[in-house]
Amino acid sequence: MQADTIHIGSLEIEVRFKAIKNLHLSVHPPFGKVTISSPEKYDLEKIKIYAATKLGWIKKEQAKLIAQNREGAKQFITRESHQFLGNRYLLKVIDSPKTGVKLQHHTLELLVSPNKTMEEKRKVLYTWYRKELRLVLDKLVGLHAQKIGLGDVDFGIRISKTKWGSCNTESKKIWFNIELAKKPIECIEYIVVHELVHLLERHHNKRFILLMDQFLPNWHIQKKILNELPI
Numbered sequence: 001m002q003a004d005t006i007h008i009g010s011l012e013i014e015v016r017f018k019a020i021k022n023l024h025l026s027v028h029p030p031f032g033k034v035t036i037s038s039p040e041k042y043d044l045e046k047i048k049i050y051a052a053t054k055l056g057w058i059k060k061e062q063a064k065l066i067a068q069n070r071e072g073a074k075q076f077i078t079r080e081s082h083q084f085l086g087n088r089y090l091l092k093v094i095d096s097p098k099t100g101v102k103l104q105h106h107t108l109e110l111l112v113s114p115n116k117t118m119e120e121k122r123k124v125l126y127t128w129y130r131k132e133l134r135l136v137l138d139k140l141v142g143l144h145a146q147k148i149g150l151g152d153v154d155f156g157i158r159i160s161k162t163k164w165g166s167c168n169t170e171s172k173k174i175w176f177n178i179e180l181a182k183k184p185i186e187c188i189e190y191i192v193v194h195e196l197v198h199l200l201e202r203h204h205n206k207r208f209i210l211l212m213d214q215f216l217p218n219w220h221i222q223k224k225i226l227n228e229l230p231i
Contacts, residue, residue: 002040003205006048011058013051014204015044023050025058029227031162032062071230076121082108084132086184093121101128129181130157136185137176140192148196148215164226165195169202183226190222 002017013034024037038047051058074080080091089108096111101124103109112121137155145153155174160166167174174195180188193216201208212219 003203003208004044005203006044006051008048008052008055011055015047016204017042023047025051025054027058027061027065029065030229030231031164032065034058034062066231074122076110076118076125082125083182084108084129085136085181086187099124101125126178130178133157133176133178133181133188136181136188137192140189141174141196144189144193144196144215148193148200150196150199153196153199165191167195167198169199172199174199179231183229186218186222187226187229190216190219190226193219 004015004017006013006015011034013036016035016037017040018037020037020039022039023042026035026037027033028035034051036047036051074082076091076093078091078093082089082091084103089103090106092104092107092109094109094111095114097113098111099113100111101108102111108125110121110125112124116124134157137157141153141155145151150172153172153174155176157176157178160175160177160179164177164180165174176191176195180191193212197208197211197215201211216222
C-alpha cells in the first residue's frame, strides 16, 4: 500500500492507494484524523478536488467526535473522578501549606492552600501529571529506541488538542500529549513506538506498518483501546 498526504488549508488528509474502484473518505476517532482510500490510478490533484467538495461533511464529523470523546469539564473538588495511567481515582483536596499531589490506593490527594483557584489546582495536578508521564516515557523511549536502533532520542511533553504524539524527522525530537498521563501504559507504549517508527518512515505506508508489526506486534489492539477512550 502506497501513501501520501494532501492539505486543504489547515486540514491534513492521509491518502492511501489501494486496488479499489472508488474513493472512500473516513474520519477517525479520537481526534478526527481524515483518510482517503483511493484507486491506484488516481492522481493527488483529483483526490484533492474530491476532498474539497467534502469539507463540510468532514468538519461536521470531526465536531461530533470532539463532542463525544471529551471528558466533562473538571472542577478539581473532592470526590471528583480523575484518571491516571488507565486507572480511576477520586480526588481528595487537602488544605496544606505545601503544594503537591500524593497517589494513594484509590485517591489522588491534591495538597493546596485554601485560597487556590480552580485553575491553580489544575496547574498543580498537571505539573504532577507531567512529572509522572516523563518517568514513564524515559523508560519506554529509551527501551524502544534501543530496540529500533535509533540511539538517544530527545522528547518533550506539551498540551495538544489534535494528536497523541508528533515528531520532527530532521531534529529527531518527539512531542507527547500530556493527556497520555491518564492512559494505560500499553497505550502510551503504542504512541512511543508509533512516533519512533516515524523517525525511520515518515508516511503511514506499507513499510511503516511492517515496522510497527516488527517492533510492537500487538499495536493494533493498543491503538483500538486508545481510540475508544475519552480524550
